[in-house]
Amino acid sequence: MVSIKDVAKQAGVAISTVSKVLNGYPNVSEETKKKVNQAVEELNFVPNTVAAALSSKQSGRVALLLNLGNVAQAVDEIYMQYIAGTIGRAVELNLDVITVFDSMLKNKSLEEVIRYLRSQSITGLIIFGMSKEDWVLQRLIDAQIFKIVTVDTPLVNATSSAVWIDQAAAQYDVAKKTLKENKGKNILYLTGRKNGYVTAERLKGMQRLAEEENLSLYVRNGEFSELQARNLTLRYAKKRDIVVCASDLMAIGAMRALMDMDIFRPVCGFDGITLMGYAGKQMNTVKQDFRRIASEAVEELKRLLDGGEGRQIVLDYELVRMKYDDVLS
Amino acid sequence: MVSIKDVAKQAGVAISTVSKVLNGYPNVSEETKKKVNQAVEELNFVPNTVAAALSSKQSGRVALLLNLGNVAQAVDEIYMQYIAGTIGRAVELNLDVITVFDSMLKNKSLEEVIRYLRSQSITGLIIFGMSKEDWVLQRLIDAQIFKIVTVDTPLVNATSSAVWIDQAAAQYDVAKKTLKENKGKNILYLTGRKNGYVTAERLKGMQRLAEEENLSLYVRNGEFSELQARNLTLRYAKKRDIVVCASDLMAIGAMRALMDMDIFRPVCGFDGITLMGYAGKQMNTVKQDFRRIASEAVEELKRLLDGGEGRQIVLDYELVRMKYDDVLS
DNA sequence: ATGGTCTTGGAAAACGATTTCCGAGATTTT
DNA sequence: AAAATCTCGGAAATCGTTTTCCAAGACCAT
DSSP states (O other): OOOOHHHHHHTOHHHHHHHHTTTTTTSHHHHHHHHHHHHHHHHHHOOOHHHHHHHHHHSSEEEEEOTTTTTTGGGHHHHHHHHHHHHHHHTTTEEEEEEEESSTTTTOOHHHHHHHHHHOOOOHHHHHHHTTOHHHHHHHHHHSSEEEEESOOOBBBEEEEEEEEEEEEEEEHHHHHHHHSSSSEEEEEEOOOBBBBHHHHHHHHHHHHHHHHTOOEEEOTTTTTTHHHHHHHHHHGGGGGGGEEEHHHHHHHHHHHHHTTTOOOOEEEEEGGGGGGGSOOEEEEEOOHHHHHHHHHHHHHHHHHHHHOEEEEOOEEEEEEOOOOOOOO | OOOHHHHHHHSSSSSHHHHHHHTTSSSHHHHHHHHHHHHHHTOOOOHHHHHHHHHSOOOOOEEEEETTTTOGGHHHEEEEEEHHHHHHHHHTTTTTEEEESSSSSTOOOHHHHHHHHTTTTTOOOEEEEBBBBBBHHHHHHTTSSSSEEESSSSOBBBTTEEEEEEEEHHHHHHHHHHHHSSSEEEEEEEOOTTTTTTHHHHHHHHHHHHHHTHHHEEEEEETTOOOHHHHHHHHGGGOOSSSEEHHHHHHHHHHHHHHHHHHHOOOOBOOOOOOGGGGGOOOOEOOHHHHHHHHHHHHHHHHHHTTTOOOOEEEEEEEEEEEEHOOOO
């Protein structure tokens, strides 16, 4: 394998000089730079990232942490988009995405997790779908050892940023739109997983709307489950005018239930997954661009790794009405 | 960070001895082993995989290669299952899955690809969804430099194995079952992507059935596209008795078209994705356990890395009839 | 000239493992 | 009892980088 040593010999300079050129350090003349770059070209040299990581304890090795929970396969699409977005942008930014692991951290202590990450020379993390109960992750963020970007979480400190869309506003908007299109004062609102960060936010948005519009709001926990949404709808929808769901999957469950009951109630969802096109009826929803969100998260992590301070990034969303033709391809 | 050196000191032995114990080499007494293991326990030592990889040029660093093609988000589920299956098993087998990258290899020469993999100290690859046109990958396999496991491909040599289900038999079976349940001699068969390995195999299975049962077979290329399947169905289904599709997504497209035309024709699919539950009508399909397939691929790769010879592994499948209730969760 | 600051490039020590080789006892053979 | 063979554990080189420190020369001001 052609190493930095070979490049040095070819260029007639020292190893350290090559390294400096490659990493853009100062104190090296234009002339030497040219010699080195030429040698790199000629030898087709590609630095060994493993060695670099070992040596510097820094070279951008990043872990992608997916908390899948026990969600249905129907929403795998979301995670896939996250993954594709992350890896795509990471490659462009010269970050190595080490592993996509979900709950292989379960039953591990903070120390064990840290050691695991260290053993992989990982310096940065992107965390998707963290819940309020993930104490280990919570403490990992507090510890400020790694640079961390969380998605769909409000957690920010000196070494960690948060990327998300304004969940409350989005829930407010989509419900308001649905309300405008259909009269009604009596709302059945199905919430997401109990300890999810987004669940609380979306509920807030809904509550604000209820207050403003003087609605009667009936809240039930659907746990992001299609089946539970179905059952709750069967049970409670008859007496309500509109069903607002904190996720598309639940909206689909609700819609199916309504169709089975043969009554009509407007339903709206949240996420914008493809499956919405197959629900049987059109519904309003909040379209999140998961790929873009992931891509932004990577960029933010890069910034943190380069010494930036933690901050919150709020991305925009889109209200859409999804029907079969839109998802056809 | 606690290193092998610390362990050695704690146990009162040499560094090399610790390494031997950790890697199960011979020539070390039970007593010494115990001392070392105890020290490992006490210090909570976890070996640094990066250093190991650098040193041994071997330690299981594996790349997961996903060829997404331009498939719809509706089948992201399949890739997600592949990924989850791969990573899950890899962790158990102590393999580091380095990156999940798809077509970041496009427009790269064989040499560039090799150098990239080398620079990451990657010694093994798992390739999903390779097509007959992927010359670079083709040559990469021929080169026998890396241990490779391909999924859904018949490519085998000394250093590479292939894992798949018997596509021809599966297509034969599902079509036959559908045929038995519904009379008919005139088949519209919609094939997958032109250069896919699976496409040819599935077609073979269908052709064998046609011969055996003396069917008239009308074959059209649907490119795994829901939209194309829809259009082909609108155009050709009226004169046929049954629509057999080489993928669920196409089956859904076909079914929707039939519903729009308000005529009934039995349709069968292939894959067993969740979306089938939302197609509106029940359909037969071949259920592939993608997670299991991926898991087997990882195991096979491990075997190759340990010096095993390349071979072909054929996994089984299941014929199912998918309806909404089955996918509800 | 003399001394002091800048610039540039090299020597060498990490980083944390693996692995080869070697020597000293212990054990067996003659 | 001497010689040959085995076992076991240690010293040291190695993998391919990064990074620290230092020396030599160039340049400037005194």
